[in-house]
Amino acid sequence: MAVGKGPGAARRRGMAGFYRRMDRPVRRVLPRSLLGRMLLIVLIPLLVTQGISLELFYGNYLKVVSRRMSGSVSADIVLTLDLLKRYESPEDRAWIMNQVRARTQLDMDWEPGQHLSRTGSTHVLGPMDDDLADALNNSIGRPYHVDWIDDPQTVHIHIQMPDGVLDVRTPRKRLSVAPIWLFVAWAVGSTLLLFVIASLFMRNQIRAIRRLARAAELFGLGRDIGPICPEGAQEVRKAAVAFNRMQERIFRFVAQRTAVLAGVSHDLRTPLTRLRLSLAMIPPQGTIDAAQFHAEVTDMVADVAEMEGMIESYLSFARGEGAETPVAVDVGQMLDEVASAFRRAGGSILSVSVPQPVEAVLRPGAIRRVLDNLLQNARRHDARVALSAGRDERGVVICVDDDGPGIPRDRMESVFRPFESGQNGGTGLGLTIARDIVRAHGGDIALRQSRRGGLQVRIVLPA
Known part of the structure; x- marks a missing residue:
């Protein structure tokens, strides 16, 4: 099989194309600034963590506790119904009602000859309404109506009996651990608090990076801003120190090159002057002997060699070793x-x-x-x-x-x-x-x- 062909290569090309298609929409949504992206990196894990903890607590602990509390209320009602069925005299029923009211916090009234106009439950937020309905269905087996709305402190349970209606009023605290909004408010509040604290810290870090970027921009425009004060995280401090060192080396480099240029222009004048004088002092043709001419040429060659040495040294210095x-x-x-x-x-x-x-x-x-x-x-x-x-x-x-x-x-x-x-x-x-x-x-x-x-x-x- 040829390289780059086959199902594996086709799958990789398909994934690469998918990533390219998704890259542009994602970049449109993401903030462009470093501060915005860093805050998003902090906020998303916070929200996910709080959401997971909320689901775990709400989906497990509250449901288990709600089922047990609903089962407890239902068991007390069933026990009361069994006692009322066994002891049917008015005196016995009155005694049973008093004992239930004193020992189970359930306030019961017997309404003889009454009939329920509706059955079922008025639902509220939370698992306790469904848990209570399931417990009543499984344990009583009679028509009932649960009113969660009429009284904010009490839940009314009406049970249809053969000869009347049993009105049971139970405190809401026997069916609810705590309002779920308290836990939600705690989760949201802690998330916002941590997000604000992280924002303050990150703004300080970003401020140091912005100052470094501003200094680099001004330095690139040729403005001498002097060394910047290292601040922020360790990495940002190291970047600032490296920038200061780079700035110092560049200034030193420019100063050296400027000094060399000035020195070359000055020192080359000496051999050039000697050459000019030597040329001016050469006698007219026919009046100079060979030995004198050779000496004059030797001096001029030496001056040229000196100039070549200066220029070669400068070129070597200017080229550097980079x-x-x-x-x-x-x-x-x-x-x-x-x-x-x-x-x-x-x-x-x-x-x-x-x-x-x-x-x-x-x-x-x-x-x-x-x-x-x-x-x-x-x-x-x-x-x-x-x-x-x-x-x-x-x-x-x-x-x-x-x-x-x-x-x-x-x-x-x-x-x-x-x-x-x-x-x-x-x-x-x-x-x-x-x-x-x-x-x-x-x-x-x-x-x-x-x-x-x-x-x-x-x-x-x-x-």
């Missing part, structure tokens, strides 16, 4: 590979220390580039380097220590600015690119004094 996919990386193995490559390039590695296996999800090419920039900076100052990695409460920590001249404390932050660290060789974008890559991973990079006498670069990456 296209690389983060993967799980063994940090110790990566440090060994970086150290081996640095040794082959002529650098000096003192040690690579990773006491225990360390794994992190990162962009390996980007982090290797960060480490290579740091190692090349140390090599430029003829320093030896020690690499180490470990974990702390913030995540994975990678340290690059050297024994070089170091950096003054008051410049440890400023060297991350574009072109700030280019006075001692290089383009001045290495540390800027390194911080940009590390922060793109959600981490941070900082400088401090090394125990080896030089500089320590501390990289913290989320685990």
Whole structure:
């Protein structure tokens, strides 16, 4: 049988078509706002739960109790009829009526020679009218009429006897546990109370989500609204904190790009000026010897190479490393590979220390580039380097220590600015690119004094 054919596939297609047909009418009925849908999610289970409890209580407990109470009243009436049938004298009947009235709460009167004008029962809400009618039919077997309406406190039962009518008045409380509307009112009231409480709590949660959506909308329009205050449920707070971090990273990213553009436009003027001066100082053709011409060309080529290096560094910084996919990386193995490559390039590695296996999800090419920039900076100052990695409460920590001249404390932050660290060789974008890559991973990079006498670069990456 071909794939996608047969009764099973046809049934699935039929169900999918049914769901598609039902989806649009359901969406028309459902509220569109998140608050409305959350309240509907709360209200429907409440109504279903209260409905089930009402049915269980009303359909079982009340019916059982009603049958037993109706059977009790019917048994008292049957017992009274049996006594009246056995003792027919007026004195005995009067004594029986007094005893029944005193001991069973049934008020009975004998109406000799009377006949019922109607039979049956005037129905009321609840199972007790049917239960009482069934009990009278099963136990008495004579015509009767039950009046539930005439007196709100008493139920009148008229029983046709051969020589008259027996009028029985029983208190309603002997046939009814409690008005059913009390239970219904309690169920509805508790549902409304819980619904109102849930509405108040949910409005607070939705208010935090709306504030976050408003902040995101304003931020998308380019307005600096500042960090928003995290509030609401834990998930909403986490979303607000993540939004604040994202906003901070984007502002920092824009500021770095703006600073780099300003720095490139400024620093390119120097080699361009030298080129312009070199071209202006070249003597007319025929008045310059080959050696002088070669020296002038060499200087101009060096200026062009310097410009190419600046532009390439800026392009690398502008491109970033966002296209690389983060993967799980063994940090110790990566440090060994970086150290081996640095040794082959002529650098000096003192040690690579990773006491225990360390794994992190990162962009390996980007982090290797960060480490290579740091190692090349140390090599430029003829320093030896020690690499180490470990974990702390913030995540994975990678340290690059050297024994070089170091950096003054008051410049440890400023060297991350574009072109700030280019006075001692290089383009001045290495540390800027390194911080940009590390922060793109959600981490941070900082400088401090090394125990080896030089500089320590501390990289913290989320685990």
